[in-house]
Amino acid sequence: MNAILSHLIDEHFLLIIVRVLIALLLSGLIGFERELKNHSAGFRTHILVGVGSCLMMVLSLYGFEAYIEKYDNVRFDPARIPSYVISGIGFLGAGTIMVYGGTIRGLTTAASIWAVAGLGLVVGAGMYAVALFTTLIILLSLVFLNNFEKLFTKGKSSMVVEIVSYPNLAINKVVSVFEESNIKVRQVEVLKVENDLRSIFIKVEPNEELNRIRLFESLSSIDAVKSVSER
Known part of the structure; x- marks a missing residue:
């Protein structure tokens, strides 16, 4: 039994769990703000993107250690999987962009999804301080800059x-x-x-x-x- 558990749970298990939970929390905060404003991509979508990208990052960091130790010709490139996450998340963001009567909607939500994917990757790499600071900046941008922008577009709104x-x-x-x-x-x-x-x-x-x-x-x-x- 202990042998099976040791095979399923390695030395990085607790570290990975912590990083996934942090990604869930930070991406959930941004998704909750989108949910309050009734956007198509809200709480659950942002959590799935953040946790999923975090999972891809920890996979890139720790998922291939056994192969590296076993085979000398295996090369370690932790940036390969994250690069595909960043480029591939575009299809999900594009799904939130819609055109209504010449007005484009959903660009901010698409950008927040892309940013949450980056947050997940950063948390997966263990850069917690950077992730917390970036989450704060994103929330400030979504909550306060919208009202600040309205001061300059007052009278020009549609x-x-x-x-x-x-x-x-x-x-x-x-x-x-x-x-x-x-x-x-x-x-x-x-x-x-x-x-x-x-x-x-x-x-x-x-x-x-x-x-x-x-x-x-x-x-x-x-x-x-x-x-x-x-x-």
Whole structure:
């Protein structure tokens, strides 16, 4: 029994467990911030990326020691697997980027996923202080810089409203609702979806007196409108 356990649990087991747990904690903090803002990649996604990349890093560091000791011609390159993690994480980040009526959404979440992958690799390498400092910087950027940016873009902000409707909807009725609310329409895009439904993305420039609840109620009351949401 002891022989089996010693074979399954090596000298690096506890160290690896600690690093995976730290990666879980740090990536979870960033994912929780994304979850609070209702982004597509939230708490679970960031944890999986952080823990997975940490696992790949410790695999690169400790997973091939037996082969190195047994075979003299085996070369140790701990940077090989992490390099593939960094380049391969792009497909997951790209999945969070979406275009609504000419407005690109999800770039920040894609960047946070890429950063969390880096955090996992750093924690897997045992660079805890760097990981903690970087997590703090990322959280400050996500939480506070967003409000700081709004100070400079005040008056230039835009909003994208998605209206799911049936084909018989007259778009001019929708536009008239925005005009009655003194909202400037910048762009209108119509996309056909399944089950004879279509999505209408309307990019508008909201005013300071905008009442979103009243606006959405007015849009929802139009015949053939199935749902209204803000993107």
